[in-house]
Amino acid sequence: MGAIVRKVCVFIGSRANYSSIKSAMRAIDAHPDLELQLVVGASALLDRFGSVVDLIEADGFTAAARVTMIVEGETPATMAKSTGLGLLELPTIFEMLKPDVVMSVGDRFETMATAVAAAYMNIPVAHTMGGEISGTIDESIRHAVTKLAHVHFPANAAAGERIVRMGEPPETVHVVGCPRIDLVAEIVRGEDGIPHAEWLTREGVGAHVDPASPFLLVNQHPVTTEYGHGKEQIWETLMALEQLEMPTIMLWPNVDAGSEEIATGMRTFREKRQPRYIRFYKNFPIDTYVRLMLSCGCVVGNSSAPIREGAFLGVPTVNIGTRQRGRDRGPNVVDVGYNRDEIVAAVRQQLAHGRYRSDPLYGDGQAGGRIADLLARVPLSVQKRLVFAQSVV
Numbered sequence: 001m002g003a004i005v006r007k008v009c010v011f012i013g014s015r016a017n018y019s020s021i022k023s024a025m026r027a028i029d030a031h032p033d034l035e036l037q038l039v040v041g042a043s044a045l046l047d048r049f050g051s052v053v054d055l056i057e058a059d060g061f062t063a064a065a066r067v068t069m070i071v072e073g074e075t076p077a078t079m080a081k082s083t084g085l086g087l088l089e090l091p092t093i094f095e096m097l098k099p100d101v102v103m104s105v106g107d108r109f110e111t112m113a114t115a116v117a118a119a120y121m122n123i124p125v126a127h128t129m130g131g132e133i134s135g136t137i138d139e140s141i142r143h144a145v146t147k148l149a150h151v152h153f154p155a156n157a158a159a160g161e162r163i164v165r166m167g168e169p170p171e172t173v174h175v176v177g178c179p180r181i182d183l184v185a186e187i188v189r190g191e192d193g194i195p196h197a198e199w200l201t202r203e204g205v206g207a208h209v210d211p212a213s214p215f216l217l218v219n220q221h222p223v224t225t226e227y228g229h230g231k232e233q234i235w236e237t238l239m240a241l242e243q244l245e246m247p248t249i250m251l252w253p254n255v256d257a258g259s260e261e262i263a264t265g266m267r268t269f270r271e272k273r274q275p276r277y278i279r280f281y282k283n284f285p286i287d288t289y290v291r292l293m294l295s296c297g298c299v300v301g302n303s304s305a306p307i308r309e310g311a312f313l314g315v316p317t318v319n320i321g322t323r324q325r326g327r328d329r330g331p332n333v334v335d336v337g338y339n340r341d342e343i344v345a346a347v348r349q350q351l352a353h354g355r356y357r358s359d360p361l362y363g364d365g366q367a368g369g370r371i372a373d374l375l376a377r378v379p380l381s382v383q384k385r386l387v388f389a390q391s392v393v
Helices: 015-030 052-058 076-097 109-120 138-148 157-165 179-189 197-202 230-244 259-273 286-295 305-313 340-353 367-377
Strands: 006-012 034-041 065-067 101-105 125-128 151-153 216-219 248-251 278-281 298-301 317-320 333-336
Touching: 006 015, 006 076, 006 109, 006 367, 015 034, 015 052, 015 101, 015 125, 015 179, 015 286, 015 367, 034 052, 034 076, 034 367, 065 076, 076 109, 101 109, 109 125, 109 138, 125 138, 125 367, 151 367, 179 286, 179 305, 179 367, 216 230, 230 259, 230 298, 230 340, 259 278, 286 305, 298 305, 298 340, 305 317, 305 333, 317 340, 333 340
Parallel strands: 006 034, 006 101, 034 065, 101 125, 125 151, 216 248, 216 298, 248 278, 298 317, 317 333
Antiparallel strands: none
8 A cells, every 4th residue: 555645735825825935835746645635825816916826826726715704994994804804704615625734824814814713623734934023913913823823834033932932742843944046046057147027027016126236125015013104115115116216116014904094005106206307016926026126226115025935035124013023033134114214324334235145044055845745744743732841731
């Protein structure tokens, strides 16, 4: 009799989710003792967030199921309702697919629904990127999912230690690195200039930006715990960009509460100030975004990407506000408040500094293979107990 093949269900709910697990999906799909079950939902299905599902399918993956679970409005209430809607829909899908383990990726609201549904159904939960520190509701969701998970795949030793200090059995905690770094390492090894120049020109709206010349890459999301202040926060960033008047590639925000505040500020700025130096995009293929980070003069905003992938790439980064407060970071990051003068000064400082030395803070580019190998062989159990200093509570 051949070896039993474990069915691994991975839920993708956003563009950040996909980049955070893509390399592990490939490794799972290629592993002889594993079967990949892909479920796509939430903002990954929506056109205004770039139809991430199309990028997933273009990469050769096929969704076993799709979950419509976004309640429009981008308020704290609609985030809670979207989580509830996901919790209503996912059990039906899990009953249909009958996975042996469910992968819960990171710290977004759809991650919470995935972990709760699987845990209640006695399906082991494997969690990536736990044990990290940041701002916003993501901090709470991340640690809550850790307590629901049965196998942990933190990105670095510090995160792994925090998971153990939260009472998780050390034998369930496996420091593997961040799968996002795997994609970065691949691109760096094969780097041959900016790809998809035609795509960059065809997509987006606004000014033409030549990625072969110095440019800024800007990505600012809402801070859920500062709901109601998004428009004024993004306005400070936009006015800083106006002072710098440097070619800029800018992404629209994610689906979190406050997204519409950020988007309204961006639309108002575009219509009233008519900047001739910014091009706006809904989304990027993962490899295009990484290559843009690799080529830009500086990344500006509050995304985790220039902190995680940026450390490996050595990309000069200006991190704005509290969204990434406390997250482990390399020397490539300068932190500023929501103040245009601070932002301008920090960007100029980073442009003058140039590239930083690569820092493997979040991994060495081998996380996906490690995750697949561990999923194929680690014991799976749904019974949990707190473990503190050799004692079981």
